[in-house]
Amino acid sequence: MSFRPPKGTYDVVAGASQPISDPQIWRSLLGEWEVWAERFGYPLTMTPVFESTELFERGVGGSSEVVTKQMYTFEDKGGRSITLRPEGTAGVVRAFLNAGGQGAWKGAYSGPMFRYERPQKGRYRQFWQVGVEYLDAEAPDADSEVIELGYRYLTAVGVPGLELRLNSLGDSECRPAYLVQLSTYLNDRREKLCEDSVDLIDVNPLRVLDCKVCEPYLTDAPEMTDNLCDACRDHFQSVKTSLEALNIPYVQDPRLVRGLDYYTRTAFEFIGTELDAAQNAVGGGGRYDGLAESIGGRRTPGVGLALGVDRIVIALGSAEAASIDVYIVSESGAGDALLAASVLRQDGLRVDFDTEGRSVKAQFRAATRSGAGTTLVMGGLDKPVDVRTGGSRLTMPLEEVSDWMNATL
RNA sequence: GUGGCCGUAGCUCAGCCCGGUUAGAGCGCCAGGUUGUGGCCCUGGAGGUCGCGGGUUCAAGUCCCGUCGGUCACCCCA
Numbered sequence: 001m002s003f004r005p006p007k008g009t010y011d012v013v014a015g016a017s018q019p020i021s022d023p024q025i026w027r028s029l030l031g032e033w034e035v036w037a038e039r040f041g042y043p044l045t046m047t048p049v050f051e052s053t054e055l056f057e058r059g060v061g062g063s064s065e066v067v068t069k070q071m072y073t074f075e076d077k078g079g080r081s082i083t084l085r086p087e088g089t090a091g092v093v094r095a096f097l098n099a100g101g102q103g104a105w106k107g108a109y110s111g112p113m114f115r116y117e118r119p120q121k122g123r124y125r126q127f128w129q130v131g132v133e134y135l136d137a138e139a140p141d142a143d144s145e146v147i148e149l150g151y152r153y154l155t156a157v158g159v160p161g162l163e164l165r166l167n168s169l170g171d172s173e174c175r176p177a178y179l180v181q182l183s184t185y186l187n188d189r190r191e192k193l194c195e196d197s198v199d200l201i202d203v204n205p206l207r208v209l210d211c212k213v214c215e216p217y218l219t220d221a222p223e224m225t226d227n228l229c230d231a232c233r234d235h236f237q238s239v240k241t242s243l244e245a246l247n248i249p250y251v252q253d254p255r256l257v258r259g260l261d262y263y264t265r266t267a268f269e270f271i272g273t274e275l276d277a278a279q280n281a282v283g284g285g286g287r288y289d290g291l292a293e294s295i296g297g298r299r300t301p302g303v304g305l306a307l308g309v310d311r312i313v314i315a316l317g318s319a320e321a322a323s324i325d326v327y328i329v330s331e332s333g334a335g336d337a338l339l340a341a342s343v344l345r346q347d348g349l350r351v352d353f354d355t356e357g358r359s360v361k362a363q364f365r366a367a368t369r370s371g372a373g374t375t376l377v378m379g380g381l382d383k384p385v386d387v388r389t390g391g392s393r394l395t396m397p398l399e400e401v402s403d404w405m406n407a408t409l
Numbered sequence: 410g411u412g413g414c415c416g417u418a419g420c421u422c423a424g425c426c427c428g429g430u431u432a433g434a435g436c437g438c439c440a441g442g443u444u445g446u447g448g449c450c451c452u453g454g455a456g457g458u459c460g461c462g463g464g465u466u467c468a469a470g471u472c473c474c475g476u477c478g479g480u481c482a483c484c485c486c487a
Binding site for chain 1: 410411419420438439440441445446447448478479480481482483484485486487
């Protein structure tokens, strides 16, 4: 085969050997997401997968790795600079502003994101995120609710070793002074830091704290949470208090810095502690009170969450699940099976059979492999059918099969 | 952007280090046997440009160079 999926992408198809390609897991994760998002009052939101490049440059932020190195940017036939969305928040906020949104507003999204980077396990050029945004919401309980949604969902789908990490990044009131203090601290240790970190001091000193290489030299670095203004400290405290009241365990992590520039105050990450560190972040989010203004809108405080479905799939591994209820074995040809299947399908049963006219033996093998709990053997349209479930066998007219199954199973 | 490992059957891989008749295994697929018409087991069959291009050699899946692709890690992130 001369074509493969492009670098950093993959197919979700039946019969593939990798867990990441298992359609069953994807279907259940995406379905479960819709249930939980609606439970928390977040209606479906759909925005384009591509946007004006400038939206991301201004929204996500020029110092972020995502914008400087990882964007899929191209010029369309009209000469516009277009970028495949690297994350979901900027587009949703843009859509809210365009709709003239006023007052508290909620939206849930689910879809592919794109980042051009070297792929590896759990990191793809096209990857799937589900998330929510809560806009025009300033109070700390909004943060707590968003975090709770992520926590309940990840717990419900069964991510093993789930851990919530929490931090506050301050706001325009207290962060500038802290950054000066941090920069001074970092400049004093310039010789000890790695090359990348030195470059970051002037661009985004916060992210130096995240550098694993430099970590040993930064143990006494000043921390944002010790330098919050009163309003930010109160906000942070309130979020923590309500998480405790909700019985959601968290670990406060003063080094938690998110990769996107727009975060203010609350920042959090969900970690699957049983995954390798390289891909153990299954989700994250935070507050972004300045984002709307930075893309030219009115001030709109907001908080959001994004979960990486690819990584959740990896965390869960494969699961076996039957996808059909009945497999029909026909001794009188595929045409009869087609008609019998039609009857059962219209009754709501999930039914499959062999269209290729293979041997009865091969049909039985297919029945086994299909995972169907019931095998129906037929010898002709007007003859009674043989219904086998586990060890039991019964003979009945085709018309009675659906009722019988509903009654027994 | 940097580094390690790997490209042989539909899938997972052995064979390469120590070049040599028709390139193997398991699973899967097809047919048959056994069976309480299938699941276990047994027999047979189909299926391979050994990633691609050069080079060395009487001879290259095997050695050398290049190239493309995959994968994992660093970085960063979901």
